[in-house]
Amino acid sequence: MTSHKKLAILLAFVFILTACTLPISTSQPDATAVPSETPIPLPTATAVPSILTVCLGQEPNTLYPFGGPNAAARSVLASVNDGPIDMVGYEYQPVILTQLPSIENGDAQIVRTPIQAGAQVVDADGTLVLLAQGVRVRPAGCRGDDCIITYDGTTALEMDQMIVNFRMRPNLTWADGTPLTSDDSVYAFTLASDASSIANTFLIDRTQTYEAVDAQTVQWWGKPGFIDPAYFTNFWSPAPKHLWSQFSANQLSTTDIASRSPIGWGPYMIQEWAAGDHITLTKNPYYFRAAEGYPKFDSLSFRFIADPNTALSELVAGRCDILDPSIRLDNHASLLQEMQSGEQAQAFFTPGMTIEWLGLGTTPAAYDDGYDTIYQKDRQDIFADAHTRQGIAYCLDRKSVVDNVFQGSTTVPTTYLPVGHPLYDLNIEAIPFDPSVGASLLEQAGWKDTDGNPATPRLAVTVKNVAAGTPLSLNYYTTTATQRRQVVDILAQSLAQCGVGLNVQYFSQNDLYASGPSGLLFGRRFDLIEYAMGVNSIEPPCGWFTSAEIPNASNAWIGTNVTGYKNEQYDAACRAAQLALPGEQTYTDSYRQTEILFSSELPAIPLYYRLRIAAARPDICHFDLDATANPLWNIEAINKGEACQNQ
Numbered sequence: 001m002t003s004h005k006k007l008a009i010l011l012a013f014v015f016i017l018t019a020c021t022l023p024i025s026t027s028q029p030d031a032t033a034v035p036s037e038t039p040i041p042l043p044t045a046t047a048v049p050s051i052l053t054v055c056l057g058q059e060p061n062t063l064y065p066f067g068g069p070n071a072a073a074r075s076v077l078a079s080v081n082d083g084p085i086d087m088v089g090y091e092y093q094p095v096i097l098t099q100l101p102s103i104e105n106g107d108a109q110i111v112r113t114p115i116q117a118g119a120q121v122v123d124a125d126g127t128l129v130l131l132a133q134g135v136r137v138r139p140a141g142c143r144g145d146d147c148i149i150t151y152d153g154t155t156a157l158e159m160d161q162m163i164v165n166f167r168m169r170p171n172l173t174w175a176d177g178t179p180l181t182s183d184d185s186v187y188a189f190t191l192a193s194d195a196s197s198i199a200n201t202f203l204i205d206r207t208q209t210y211e212a213v214d215a216q217t218v219q220w221w222g223k224p225g226f227i228d229p230a231y232f233t234n235f236w237s238p239a240p241k242h243l244w245s246q247f248s249a250n251q252l253s254t255t256d257i258a259s260r261s262p263i264g265w266g267p268y269m270i271q272e273w274a275a276g277d278h279i280t281l282t283k284n285p286y287y288f289r290a291a292e293g294y295p296k297f298d299s300l301s302f303r304f305i306a307d308p309n310t311a312l313s314e315l316v317a318g319r320c321d322i323l324d325p326s327i328r329l330d331n332h333a334s335l336l337q338e339m340q341s342g343e344q345a346q347a348f349f350t351p352g353m354t355i356e357w358l359g360l361g362t363t364p365a366a367y368d369d370g371y372d373t374i375y376q377k378d379r380q381d382i383f384a385d386a387h388t389r390q391g392i393a394y395c396l397d398r399k400s401v402v403d404n405v406f407q408g409s410t411t412v413p414t415t416y417l418p419v420g421h422p423l424y425d426l427n428i429e430a431i432p433f434d435p436s437v438g439a440s441l442l443e444q445a446g447w448k449d450t451d452g453n454p455a456t457p458r459l460a461v462t463v464k465n466v467a468a469g470t471p472l473s474l475n476y477y478t479t480t481a482t483q484r485r486q487v488v489d490i491l492a493q494s495l496a497q498c499g500v501g502l503n504v505q506y507f508s509q510n511d512l513y514a515s516g517p518s519g520l521l522f523g524r525r526f527d528l529i530e531y532a533m534g535v536n537s538i539e540p541p542c543g544w545f546t547s548a549e550i551p552n553a554s555n556a557w558i559g560t561n562v563t564g565y566k567n568e569q570y571d572a573a574c575r576a577a578q579l580a581l582p583g584e585q586t587y588t589d590s591y592r593q594t595e596i597l598f599s600s601e602l603p604a605i606p607l608y609y610r611l612r613i614a615a616a617r618p619d620i621c622h623f624d625l626d627a628t629a630n631p632l633w634n635i636e637a638i639n640k641g642e643a644c645q646n647q
Helices: 071-080 182-193 308-317 330-341 386-394 398-405 435-445 482-496 568-579 585-601 641-646
Strands: 051-056 085-088 091-094 108-115 120-122 128-130 157-167 207-214 217-222 268-274 278-283 299-304 346-360 473-479 501-507 528-534 604-616
Touching (some): 051 071, 051 308, 071 268, 071 299, 182 207, 182 217, 268 299, 386 604, 398 482, 398 604, 473 482, 482 528, 528 604, 568 585
Parallel strands (some): 051 299, 473 501, 473 528
Antiparallel strands (some): 085 091, 108 157, 120 128, 268 278
16 A cells, blocks of 8 residues: 655754844934933843644535534534543543433433323334334333333333433633533534534434523433433533524524634634635633643644645644644555654554445345346345355455555454454454365355366355356455555455455445445445445444345435345344443343354454554654544643653
8 A cells, every 4th residue: 555665754943033122213312311220121032822733634614513524624623622522442531511421420310201192202123203003112111122012002101211411510611701501502402403404313303302401401301212322422512602593503504603713612712714725723711721721832723735745744844743634644654654763753543433344245135025046137145155254254364454555553353343442342253364264164155166276266066046157256346545456456366365256346436335226335236345334433333234224225225234134133132232221231241242143144344444544743742543532632732842741
């Protein structure tokens, strides 16, 4: 992926000296003036404002939080708004809340609520419905599938309902000095709920009430039947009602006060946005941590540099202090490591919650109306036998991909969770690259090396639902990205050692991710397909591979289970995990069961954890690139030079 040519890098240290002098007078001196006994004070030097420069890979598309901000915009917003809740090290940390609500501390509770026919509830399948005769629901106290009932339309019914209190820190203020109150959070919920906002409506739809209890307390009520394991995060980041309420919700996305210079409560406030070049921010005097000496810089500058080579040059020249992960440094991992070894830069490589997948088309969309064994119009069922899927996994040299494409900066996943996740099951054995084991598994599935030449594809001899003589030659689809081309080259060579042939085809990102039924990925029209999938939360995404997430005509081809994997045990384990709360044994046990089933069934093969890559000048300290946090989650603590030695 990275070039092995070394760039000649010259470090330039520029010292700017500022001198203050007395103004020169052009008038004649007064001959009668009496010399003063008091000496004229010497001028004092004016302190040079300290500036931190962060370079972004793109210009923010908008700073309106409900306008679909891109990655660069989210980095800028992290300097304007601190929190309100940070995700760091796979844990949640309250920032402007006094504590995270929990059942244990009394700020969260599950109550029994009487429900009448016609009320909106969450049914046993997690779907929002109107309660009516024939609807399957979980009555109060029911968390499993063995206690589900079918509502008869008349019998009195009680269901579980979650109520959560969020308590804000006292004396919070906006950057203009206006008090920040619970009304601002409720106002943000109202904006997020507006049809013009770009926001995930899943939680909004399952919220019955979101209201201010007092100036510092907000209360969230879920709809009956909705048990949310992440209930302690259901707090909407405040919006400045005193400034924005003069505009309608659909105006805010194009109004400068919301989209280009939003006011916040964080360490910095926006002063200027020079389109196409930079955004300048200055220290917020009302920041609630100002008395602690935060932020460390007087001003903050975000520059927009799309080209990674230019960004690295600017880092060396001292015109960028930090290169944000929005700059695509994937192809420069080797160079960054060299720069770090030469003390020219600090390099940060952090595997996150995004995984590069190799999807196996176990159930193409063509099978949805039944597998055609008579006219053989459907693609042959080449992945039906788990031995075939497991054999392919053993024949993929994923370790070589990690070592050669990423210089060992990431790892090969075992399940759908990152190694650092608290629910990652350490007892599950990873599948190594072992062509002998892979070949043996393919033999067991009925794929035979009939000519004794491992370089030619194996042929089906006794493979169920596959015609004898069919070669094990698979279509492999992915995008044209350089990194993926390098990955394919390595995987094609390793699969060939097992007698698996590839017909590789590259597509644009738009074509690969096009919606179904015609799209390759979401239309489930592939043998093998390489794609990325990740989340912006800490909750384990077991739902990725449930039957309900299979894209098909009934759900408008929207879903994450693109391979069409179906397993009732997996569905039940994932459902049980999602109905449990953190700290409950069912929560841990059920998630681990999904990991065990996933690793043995292999509905998709995880290739590697996608990296978040950033860089900083050698004299920068307290820049902490975390797997789960916003890249600038602790922007207020970042410092530079000699000041780092005193912290």
